Amino acid sequence: MDAFWIILSSSLIAVTCSLLGCYLVLRKMAMIGDAISHAVLPGIVIAYLISGSREALPMLIGAAIIGVFTTVLIELFYKKAKLQIDASIGITFTWLFAIGIILISLFAGQVDLDQDCVLYGEIAYVPLDLWITDAGVNMGPRTVWISASLLILILSFIIIGYKGLFLTTFNEEFAKALGIAVGFWHYSLMSAVSLTTVISFESVGAILVVAFLIVPASAAYLITHKLKEMLILSAIFSVLSSIGGYYLAAYINGSIAGAIASVAGILFLFCWLISMYRKRNNTSRLILNSTS
Amino acid sequence: MNDLLQFLSFSDPNVRFVTIGTMILGATAAMVGSFSFLRKKALVGDAIAHSILPGVCLAFMLSGSKDPLVLIVGAFITGWLSLIIIDGISRTTKLKNDAAIGIVLSVFFGFGILLLTSIQQSGNAAQSGLDKFLFGKAASLTQYDILVFSSIGIVLILVLLLFYKEFKLISFNPDYAKVIGLPVKFLEFILATITVLAVAVGIQAVGVVLMAALLITPASGARFWTHRLGTMIFIAMVFGAISGFFGSFISYVAPSMPTGPWVVMCLSFLTIGSIWFAPKRGMLAKYRVQHQNQQKILKENVLKLFYHIGEKENDFHAERSIEQLLKTRDLRPTELKKGLHLLKSENTVRNKDDKWLITAKGLNEAIRIIRLHRLWEMYLNQRLKLEPDHVHNDAEAIEHIITPEIERQLEKELNYPTKDPHQSIIPYIKE
Numbered sequence: 001m002d003a004f005w006i007i008l009s010s011s012l013i014a015v016t017c018s019l020l021g022c023y024l025v026l027r028k029m030a031m032i033g034d035a036i037s038h039a040v041l042p043g044i045v046i047a048y049l050i051s052g053s054r055e056a057l058p059m060l061i062g063a064a065i066i067g068v069f070t071t072v073l074i075e076l077f078y079k080k081a082k083l084q085i086d087a088s089i090g091i092t093f094t095w096l097f098a099i100g101i102i103l104i105s106l107f108a109g110q111v112d113l114d115q116d117c118v119l120y121g122e123i124a125y126v127p128l129d130l131w132i133t134d135a136g137v138n139m140g141p142r143t144v145w146i147s148a149s150l151l152i153l154i155l156s157f158i159i160i161g162y163k164g165l166f167l168t169t170f171n172e173e174f175a176k177a178l179g180i181a182v183g184f185w186h187y188s189l190m191s192a193v194s195l196t197t198v199i200s201f202e203s204v205g206a207i208l209v210v211a212f213l214i215v216p217a218s219a220a221y222l223i224t225h226k227l228k229e230m231l232i233l234s235a236i237f238s239v240l241s242s243i244g245g246y247y248l249a250a251y252i253n254g255s256i257a258g259a260i261a262s263v264a265g266i267l268f269l270f271c272w273l274i275s276m277y278r279k280r281n282n283t284s285r286l287i288l289n290s291t292s
Numbered sequence: 293m294n295d296l297l298q299f300l301s302f303s304d305p306n307v308r309f310v311t312i313g314t315m316i317l318g319a320t321a322a323m324v325g326s327f328s329f330l331r332k333k334a335l336v337g338d339a340i341a342h343s344i345l346p347g348v349c350l351a352f353m354l355s356g357s358k359d360p361l362v363l364i365v366g367a368f369i370t371g372w373l374s375l376i377i378i379d380g381i382s383r384t385t386k387l388k389n390d391a392a393i394g395i396v397l398s399v400f401f402g403f404g405i406l407l408l409t410s411i412q413q414s415g416n417a418a419q420s421g422l423d424k425f426l427f428g429k430a431a432s433l434t435q436y437d438i439l440v441f442s443s444i445g446i447v448l449i450l451v452l453l454l455f456y457k458e459f460k461l462i463s464f465n466p467d468y469a470k471v472i473g474l475p476v477k478f479l480e481f482i483l484a485t486i487t488v489l490a491v492a493v494g495i496q497a498v499g500v501v502l503m504a505a506l507l508i509t510p511a512s513g514a515r516f517w518t519h520r521l522g523t524m525i526f527i528a529m530v531f532g533a534i535s536g537f538f539g540s541f542i543s544y545v546a547p548s549m550p551t552g553p554w555v556v557m558c559l560s561f562l563t564i565g566s567i568w569f570a571p572k573r574g575m576l577a578k579y580r581v582q583h584q585n586q587q588k589i590l591k592e593n594v595l596k597l598f599y600h601i602g603e604k605e606n607d608f609h610a611e612r613s614i615e616q617l618l619k620t621r622d623l624r625p626t627e628l629k630k631g632l633h634l635l636k637s638e639n640t641v642r643n644k645d646d647k648w649l650i651t652a653k654g655l656n657e658a659i660r661i662i663r664l665h666r667l668w669e670m671y672l673n674q675r676l677k678l679e680p681d682h683v684h685n686d687a688e689a690i691e692h693i694i695t696p697e698i699e700r701q702l703e704k705e706l707n708y709p710t711k712d713p714h715q716s717i718i719p720y721i722k723e
Contacts, residue, residue, distance in 0.1 A: 098505070101552075264398075272381070
């Protein structure tokens with residue numbers, strides 16, 4: 001039963017992240033996703049300190065604020081100070097992450113977080129944290145419920161905003177000309193990413209969030225050129241990594257988050273090989289056609 | 293205060309090692325990072341840092357030893373491998389460089405964590421301390437660590453000095469370097485190698501996640517102070533060393549505080565401070581120039597109002613009311629009043645209560661601007677063959693910028709015209 005709960009909660013998070021990840025990869029913002037997933041740390045710690053618990057609401061508010069703050073800071077350095085984009089990203093997230101670690105050390109007694117948990121999460125403990133209603137009914141692990149609601153939220157965001165996200169992703173100028181609020185979609189996406197990051201943080205840790213955001217989406221991007229197919233494929237890849245990762249971790253007795261990221265990497269490698277194989281076939285066909 | 297003195301006296305050998313070690317690490321990483329920064333490969337450093345973890349674990353699993361030299365060899369191999377894969381992904385697929393970096397760093401790091409936890413579970417007593425690679429172990433650097441770090445640091449500095457000119461060229465103009473026959477591929481290989489080495493060493497001080505900061509942040513800050521590469525590298529190294537010093541000091545005063553994050557904290561403050569306050573390139577300096585330009589334009593526009601009314605009524609020296617001035621041009625009343633008071637402090641206008649009049653000095657200034665405006669209109673009309681009703685807006689902007697030299701060229705080019713395309717007289721200053 002534990003295996004089922006762990007795989008289920010990891011899959012729920014994985015699907016949420018990989019759906020958003022598709023947009024990040026297509027918008028060439030993969031590293032901004034990476035930056036946000038590190039930069040939310042101080043937001044989480046501050047929300048802890050203010051609310052004194054893992055209450056959902058302060059966390060969500062903290063997450064949204066810090067996510068938007070991170071993007072604004074990156075853009076400030078990039079556009080106003082004319083610092084190149086990669087350096088702006090690098091400075092911002094390392095600085096915020098350092099603040100987060102310092103806050104954790106400062107309030108070590110009051111914050112129920114440690115440095116290792118921040119990096120690779122505690123997904124193995126998911127089945128221990130049960131949601132028991134006032135009437136005493138055991139509803140199963142709390143994380144499963146939280147990540148399921150998150151998935152529904154993000155899914156509805158993507159379905160309702162499909163057109164807006166689609167146009168601003170593929171042709172920003174055209175979207176602008178149609179009168180679509182490009183900035184609105186940009187910041188909504190960023191808020192969604194930081195929300196997802198924060199909620200996924202305690203169960204899977206920063207590294208797996210980055211892996212889920214970037215790797216399945218990139219793998220799907222290599223073998224299809226339709227957005228809908230890409231979204232579905234990346235979701236499938238992320239679920240496969242969750243299942244494979246769990247058993248790999250059990251087999252060599254290591255971290256589940258680490259194993260899931262490794263399996264995602266193997267899936268990516270497969271897709272990479274497929275895309276190379278297709279490309280070679282295409283080129284040889286082109287050569288044949290031109291010579292015949 | 294006592295803490296500071298005791299710290300500075302270096303009487304505790306442990307303090308000595310930690311401080312010197314972090315300063316060396318900070319400075320060498322900043323030096324190598326300056327090139328990563330200039331070659332727009334700042335985030336590659338982040339990927340290398342994450343990719344080093346599996347190498348360290350594998351090296352430990354194969355050798356069973358925690359000797360920093362052995363671990364650095366392992367780190368070096370996977371660090372290099374990550375570079376090759378990033379390059380391969382962005383060369384052979386439609387994925388962009390940043391996605392390639394993200395894939396490599398998360399997968400390598402995940403694999404590293406898997407190996408690390410697996411080693412920890414295996415019950416091997418020698419493994420304790422291996423996880424220091426995650427967050428750095430600056431506070432527990434030993435004499436031997438320092439020896440290894442400083443020798444690697446010296447090697448890196450020597451390599452850099454040896455190839456300084458070549459590295460400079462491939463950073464700023466790789467195409468030109470290729471054309472004049474430099475072995476660009478080989479030089480890039482050397483540069484990548486010293487970057488991997490610097491990361492492998494630096495990671496022991498601040499840990500995986502913050503290593504990117506040690507590379508990029510000092511260089512980014514230094515860039516705001518100078519245009520010269522040598523100076524920039526020097527400033528970046530000073531930033532790195534200061535932050536190393538500061539980080540160890542904080543850990544000395546408050547032992548529960550982690551060194552790495554404080555080093556990064558100090559670096560970030562130095563850099564963000566540079567971004568704001570550096571002369572010329574800093575944001576405040578830029579805002580000041582912008583503000584001065586806006587004031588200049590406002591003042592010149594207000595002076596022109598007096599001229600236009602004077603021209604229409606054939607009397608340049610009469611008093612004008614605010615309402616009359618506002619009627620001539622679409623200007624907000626607060627803006628107009630601000631402009632008038634700025635002009636008053638320069639003695640180009642005077643006022644009696646609400647009535648304003650232009651002084652002789654102000655009139656000369658107004659004539660100069662009107663003249664530039666009409667000369668430019670004439671130029672657009674005569675040389676670019678624009679219709680007279682299309683030239684005003686352009687002239688409105690350029691009149692604030694034209695220098696006396698350009699003015700003379702315009703006059704000569706247009707054969708000293710007296711009227712603009714709207715048949716208004718082009719005035720000149722009577723000596």
